[in-house]
Amino acid sequence: MEKQRYERPLIKKLESSMPNKFGTRTEYVPMTHIDDVAVKDLIDKYESPLFVISEKTIRGNIRKARKAFENRYPKVQFAWSYKTNYLDAVCRTFHQEGSWAEVVSGFEFDKALNNKVDGSKIIFNGPDKTEEDIRKAIQHNALIHIDHLDELYSIQELATKAKKKARVAIRVNMDTGIYPMWDRFGFNYENGQAWDALNKIMRSEVMILEGLHTHIGTFMLSPNAYAVAAGKLADLAISIRDKYQHEVKYIDMGGGFASKNNLKGAYMPGADMNPTIDEFAEAITSTLINSNFKPDKLPLLILETGRALIDDAAHLLGTVISNKRLSDGRRTTIIDIGVNILFTSFWYDHKITPAQPFTQYTEDTVVYGPLCMNIDVIRDNVNLPLLNKGDHVVIQSVGAYNMTQWMQFITLRPRIVMIDTERKVHVIREKENLNQLLEFEHIPDHLKDFNL
Amino acid sequence: MHIKSDVAISDSGFVFVPATGESFTVNPIGAAIIHMLKENKSVEEVSKQIFENYKTDMATVEKDMNDFVAMLKQYSLIDTND
Numbered sequence A: 001m002e003k004q005r006y007e008r009p010l011i012k013k014l015e016s017s018m019p020n021k022f023g024t025r026t027e028y029v030p031m032t033h034i035d036d037v038a039v040k041d042l043i044d045k046y047e048s049p050l051f052v053i054s055e056k057t058i059r060g061n062i063r064k065a066r067k068a069f070e071n072r073y074p075k076v077q078f079a080w081s082y083k084t085n086y087l088d089a090v091c092r093t094f095h096q097e098g099s100w101a102e103v104v105s106g107f108e109f110d111k112a113l114n115n116k117v118d119g120s121k122i123i124f125n126g127p128d129k130t131e132e133d134i135r136k137a138i139q140h141n142a143l144i145h146i147d148h149l150d151e152l153y154s155i156q157e158l159a160t161k162a163k164k165k166a167r168v169a170i171r172v173n174m175d176t177g178i179y180p181m182w183d184r185f186g187f188n189y190e191n192g193q194a195w196d197a198l199n200k201i202m203r204s205e206v207m208i209l210e211g212l213h214t215h216i217g218t219f220m221l222s223p224n225a226y227a228v229a230a231g232k233l234a235d236l237a238i239s240i241r242d243k244y245q246h247e248v249k250y251i252d253m254g255g256g257f258a259s260k261n262n263l264k265g266a267y268m269p270g271a272d273m274n275p276t277i278d279e280f281a282e283a284i285t286s287t288l289i290n291s292n293f294k295p296d297k298l299p300l301l302i303l304e305t306g307r308a309l310i311d312d313a314a315h316l317l318g319t320v321i322s323n324k325r326l327s328d329g330r331r332t333t334i335i336d337i338g339v340n341i342l343f344t345s346f347w348y349d350h351k352i353t354p355a356q357p358f359t360q361y362t363e364d365t366v367v368y369g370p371l372c373m374n375i376d377v378i379r380d381n382v383n384l385p386l387l388n389k390g391d392h393v394v395i396q397s398v399g400a401y402n403m404t405q406w407m408q409f410i411t412l413r414p415r416i417v418m419i420d421t422e423r424k425v426h427v428i429r430e431k432e433n434l435n436q437l438l439e440f441e442h443i444p445d446h447l448k449d450f451n452l
Numbered sequence B: 001m002h003i004k005s006d007v008a009i010s011d012s013g014f015v016f017v018p019a020t021g022e023s024f025t026v027n028p029i030g031a032a033i034i035h036m037l038k039e040n041k042s043v044e045e046v047s048k049q050i051f052e053n054y055k056t057d058m059a060t061v062e063k064d065m066n067d068f069v070a071m072l073k074q075y076s077l078i079d080t081n082d
């Protein structure tokens, strides 16, 4: 007789007050393949855990986003937000799709140059630009988005010294009806700071005001907030035109569109609730078109969309290490994915799907990572099918902010592969090894030897 | 160790305890184990049977059996007299 597939025995008390979930989980299917490549084969070949990026999904996302804006507005430019995911293979996919680069540090600026992005198509944001960074940005004709007055004065000084004009914009923060208001970056609209900075730039001989920038927050759920922000930037641009007869070339609305992930504490799943890119596009473009720009003088619209373009293009594969029961009877599952490589588990209730067939029986489970640390919780309560040791799981929508904010902690960082549009698998980042880490360390002579 | 004699189990894995009115569901392998325990098989015998019928290893079976029997005890489905 052929042996049957094993599933651990389960008994569950039926509470009359609770609906019985048995037999109703048809919406829940195993995720055995990603872009037609078997999860099992990926883990066999590249080990567990493993990040898997779908090139097809990235291209699909950016094309859809471009279409949403370009169908509504004549001049649109996306700039890939490097900090969201700055793996070169990912950045270059976006650059092949026409996106410029948006960076927030000298390191990211160098990465964009290294990816062969022309300096004039790099947007340099952020509060920390060193003198060296500013010099480099001026030399490469980059678009410098000024965050504070100290930076403005540095640019004035360094551009004068370099005898070269700096192409600048200011970042504007404002009340869009969203709480909390991100007023720590840039110059405030309501209290006149923004005007003060703009007057200084317009009087400068060495700065050219190219555009106006804002980034109102991240994981925004309100298209209307973007309409308010676009309206305020449009007003600023028109006032500059009237006062100085100077037309800014672009309005940059930053990033922040929500992805389809589930924010912790949200009542409804993100996929059902979060606005679509079309709704954001409609709010922004209709505001600009209805503002007082002459129809033939509409500024270029720049978007620095990050997470909404990359979140669902990456999966994290892992393996069950053990099942345990806590002292209060709760079921726990330990997997080999820790919070050190899945930073977003602090914000999101990530969807975890088994990678092999399972029955309709489920159990409420706490999912822990492998770190010997109490904070290492991937899901604090999730209804999961019964998983055995060695089973594989797929954590979905992990493309944004994980592969940049991950850290080497207790475990080393794993490989990242990309499945191309022909279903070919490429390793785009190797797993770390001990020697690489030891290269950073120095042992003082007197600590070299010991006897135990 | 015995399953309490009044504990009834249906083919579909529905467990009912007339004395308390409580009901439970079990998955097929859980049902198989309860049936065997009701036939007065020992935990060791049941574990061996499971190992022979399913694609798994003995360590997993023993660990899962321990946990399952502990849950049966917690739900008072087992006679604690013996």
Ligand SMILES: Cc1ncc(COP(=O)(O)O)c(C=O)c1O
Pocket: A081, A084, A102, A125, A126, A215, A217, A218, A219, A254, A255, A256, A257, A304, A305, A306, A307, A308, A400
């Ligand atoms: C200036 C700027 N642009 C773009 C982004 C990308 O944002 P998101 O990933 O929310 O679209 C960020 C991230 O916070 C940012 O600070």
